[in-house]
């Protein structure tokens with residue numbers, strides 16, 4: 426199967442990739458992971474070790490949050506540190522390499538990032554600041570933090586497996602995730618009409634390393650193959666959809682595919698989803714490992730500091746940041 430040639434997204438049992446499994450038990454799963462990240466860039470993770478109650482609890486609280494009156498949500502409107510509530514019609518993906526996007530996404534969301542202690546020396550640096558929690562739902566904070574912790578364990582397991590899939594030492598990426606940049610986005614998509622150029626989430630690729638998505642039972646996520654067909658990525662209970670982001674594609678010298686996807690919620694129901702973006706430390710320099718290059722071959726991209734790259738993308742795509750940049 427060549428790059429982009431797919432008509433469905435496979436389910437991978439990743440229990441052999443969880444911490445502690447022996448190398449010889451991992452080889453088959455790693456090979457399958459390599460194949461699917463090269464050709465599709467998307468895969469469902471089954472038997473991933475994240476307790477289902479954590480995601481279910483967060484989902485219930487996300488529904489409660491989005492049910493709050495607009496004034497309550499707007500009290501925690503997104504801050505300069507990229508944490509808080511994003512109302513409808515405030516993000517337009519102008520950096521999309523995939524489509525000319527002009528209509529804002531039909532979604533609202535609460536953005537949570539890695540939590541910083543008040544006395545953390547990084548406080549005040551770009552994207553390092555306080556999370557904002559709704560006073561009306563005090564349980565949300567702990568539920569989100571518990572979920573992010575469990576998902577970070579899975580993210581780290583996947584970073585090890587991804588290194589193996591690239592024939593790098595298993596620990597290759599770990600120093601780059603010393604202080605990982607984490608985003609948990611609690612998204613709400615109202616039902617929408619079919620209309621030219623109107624999307625819950627317009628066609629885009631993700632910025633970061635990997636995305637681990639939990640979605641409810643409604644469906645609407647679609648992934649583009651090489652022929653230009655949009656392949657559904659329907660909900661499968663107790664799995665996450667994992668996909669390769671642009672910075673992993675770049676790190677891998679484009680061996681792994683950061684594949685365009687979109688959300689269209691034509692179901693007639695409200696849709697909720699919880700993508701978790703597991704990204705490297707802000708200070709990490711993303712540079713193609715020499716081991717991925719043939720003798721004399723040049724890397725396809727110059728090295729970039731992840732934090733600089735990320736700020737550039739965010740400044741272009743989010744209304745609230747445009748004035749500042």
Ligand SMILES: O=C(O)CCC(=O)C(=O)O
Pocket residue numbers: 610612626631638640646686687688698699700
């Ligand atoms: O809600 C979804 O299913 C996908 C969301 C997404 O693609 C994103 O937030 O990057």
Ligand SMILES: [Fe+2]
Pocket residue numbers: 629630631636686
């Ligand atoms: Fe995405």
